[in-house]
Amino acid sequence: xxxxxxxxxxxxxxxxxxxxxxxxxxxxxxxxxxxxxxxxxxxxxxxxxxxxxxxxxxxxxxxxxxxxxxxxxxxxxxxxxxxxxxxxxxxxxxxxxxxxxxxxxxxxxxxxxxxxxxxxxxxxxxxxxxxxxxxxxxxxxxxxxxxxxxx
Numbered sequence: 001x002x003x004x005x006x007x008x009x010x011x012x013x014x015x016x017x018x019x020x021x022x023x024x025x026x027x028x029x030x031x032x033x034x035x036x037x038x039x040x041x042x043x044x045x046x047x048x049x050x051x052x053x054x055x056x057x058x059x060x061x062x063x064x065x066x067x068x069x070x071x072x073x074x075x076x077x078x079x080x081x082x083x084x085x086x087x088x089x090x091x092x093x094x095x096x097x098x099x100x101x102x103x104x105x106x107x108x109x110x111x112x113x114x115x116x117x118x119x120x121x122x123x124x125x126x127x128x129x130x131x132x133x134x135x136x137x138x139x140x141x142x143x144x145x146x147x148x149x150x151x
Contacts, residue, residue, distance in 0.1 A: 070144075073144060074143065076147055076150065076151075077106070077146055077150060078106055078107050078108070079107075081108065082112040085106075085146075086115050086116065088146065094120075094123050095127055096142060099134050099139050099142055100142055101113075102139075103139045103140075103142070104143075
């Protein structure tokens with residue numbers, strides 16, 4: 001629990017002064033006291049690390065937590081049978097399917113491609129080679145959507 005509180009303090013300290021003040025005003029006095037002592041500890045870490053930015057440390061935590069969540073989603077999708085994937089993706093546009101296939105080295109990808117037929121495979125291959133790639137965040141959103149359709 002102490003580590004979670006430290007993470008919260010670090011993330012809170014990366015906010016603007018106004019946002020930080022607003023949140024602290026909403027907390028009970030003993031929670032604010034805990035926060036104040038943790039901020040002192042974080043400031044000490046900042047001095048030891050040669051003035052490294054607490055905001056960048058907070059961003060690293062946010063990204064690692066998002067990655068953890070995304071990785072769990074990837075594991076769920078990767079463990080799905082190719083037949084179920086084919087059924088879910090059946091009515092999706094080719095660009096969505098191509099983006100999903102290029103997001104990760106799925107264990108079912110080869111079986112899926114063999115199951116969809118040569119014409120569809122060719123279209124997907126052309127899209128992968130010729131189209132502008134979506135951002136990682138956009139592809140991640142598509143993966144989240146696929147996960148919701150699978151479950």
